[in-house]
Amino acid sequence: MKIAIIGATGFVGPKVVNEALSRGHEVTAFARQPEKLDIENEMLTKQSVDVTDTDILANLMVGHDVVISTFNAGWTNPNLYNDFLNGARSIQEATKKAGIKRYIFVGGAGSLEIEPGVQLVDTPNFPAEYKPGATSARDYLTELKNEQELDWTFLSPAINLHPGNRTGVYRLGTDTPVFNEAGKNDISVDDLAVALLDEVEQNRFVKKRFTLGY
Template sequence: MKIALIGASGFVGTAVLNEAISRGYNVTAIARNPANIKITSNLVTVKKADVFDIDGLVSVLKGHDVVVSTYNAGWENPNLYQDFVKGSEAIQSATKKAGVKRLFVVGGAGSLEIAPGVQLVDTPQFPAEYKTGATAARDYLNILKKETELDWTFLSPAILMHAGITDGRTGKYRTALDTPVFDANNESRLSVEDLSVAILDEVEQGKFIKKRFTAAY
């Protein structure tokens, strides 16, 4: 399998790249700043691309079996909302133009429902510093749901998925569709390494085609 990984230098992208290499996949690691990709392997080809340059992105994506997007417009970006939605739509468009059928998008947990019709991002306790990015990911998911040509999948990580979760790679996780997965301590949490396991498992198995899912311990 040939994987095109967008955002390969980021927190999630780096973990996905490591997991893909461990499974023996050929990966085109794509980033705005390729020098930030520190992983070297004969399975990895590093490419520079700007998601807003659709034609340039098309040329990089051609010939792959799947596009995995861990695109992040930058938490400090003053145009975070607009850039995330625009960039995500550009990736979606470029994937189609490149003739790649499978698109996997890593989004956010904010669109998960904690009660019928109530999404996490709309609750008072949702952290204000993440609200703009989470709202952008939620709104892009609604756009992606209208996509009919691609075999797309959207993954909402666990509510708690950050560098402070140090479980490493256990290979264990549980899934749901639109509601968070909670453990015995009523926490929705997952390490970035196990998030990557869930991503590559879905790329291989295709259980959630044209669906959103979430994964946590």
């Protein structure tokens, strides 16, 4: 497949690029400064773009089979909430304008329910510094659920998304965290990329949200 990966220089993006390339897919890595992506491969094209330039982004994505967004507006961005929503909406609209049906968005864990009717982002101990980003991702998921034209999927990472080895082993869930026997919900960013590319190839959660953990 030919895969467009948005936000290719962030925390998640490079791992997704590597995983896609390792499976033989052709990849276009989109970022403001794609030269920061320290990956070289004959199947990889690096493309500079501002994701809020919807028409330009759409034109650049024409011909791809799948769009994967790992877009993040920056955790220290004082306008994170609005910038995240504006960027996500632009990527979604550009995907449609480019004539691409498959759209996978990596959001946050904040919208996962830790008990019926209570989302993680709304709990008293949720870190204040992460709340704007988590709330914007939660609100974007609510919007995305109304999308009829795209075959979308929203991936909520584990609560603890961390650097680590690629094991290729994970467990899946939908709207609640996948806790282990010790009550922890974590995943390495490498294994998140494995699950993401598995979804690209297997299409198990079309028009749904899913999550994961060890």
